[in-house]
Amino acid sequence: MGKRICVLEDNDAIREIISFILEEAQYEVKYFKNIKEFKQGANGFNANLFLLDVMLPDGNGLDLCCELKADSATADMPVVMMSANFSAAEMYSRCKAEDYIHKPFDIDDFVSRVDAQIH
Known part of the structure; x- marks a missing residue:
């Protein structure tokens, strides 16, 4: 396998779709x-x-993004946020993520955004 991605998603169905897309x-x-x-x-x-x-269920991914960006071990790692409830502007104002994917997402757009950050 090639590059490695950590996915934090509480919805089983979305996690399964992401799994299929990324592993493919x-x-x-x-x-x-x-x-x-x-x-x-x-x-x-x-x-x-x-x-x-x-x-x-136990917190907010935006806060976790801020923690990752504040930690010298992970500060330079690309972070892509996903949400159905927040706009890109809200996301960028609250954390320093490299990109934002709105749910539901287009599969081709999803892959191209991940590829752009990881290569």
């Missing part, structure tokens, strides 16, 4: 359902990109 595009992917799981498992994976949902 030859990415190695590790999935997390909540922030607690992410914080416990993301460190050892050596990801090349973080793909984060905003609304999560």
Whole structure:
């Protein structure tokens, strides 16, 4: 496999779709359902990109994005945020993510945005 992506998405159906799309595009992917799981498992994976949902059962992906950008170990890692409830302007004003994908997303657009950040 090639590049590695950590995906934080609490919705099982969306996580399954993302899994299919990214693995088909030859990415190695590790999935997390909540922030607690992410914080416990993301460190050892050596990801090349973080793909984060905003609304999560145990917190907010925007806050996690801010934490990742404030940490010297992950500050330079690309972060792509996903949400059905926030606009791109709101996302960019609240965290320093490299990109934002609105749900529901177009599959080709999704892949091209991930590719642009990881290559």
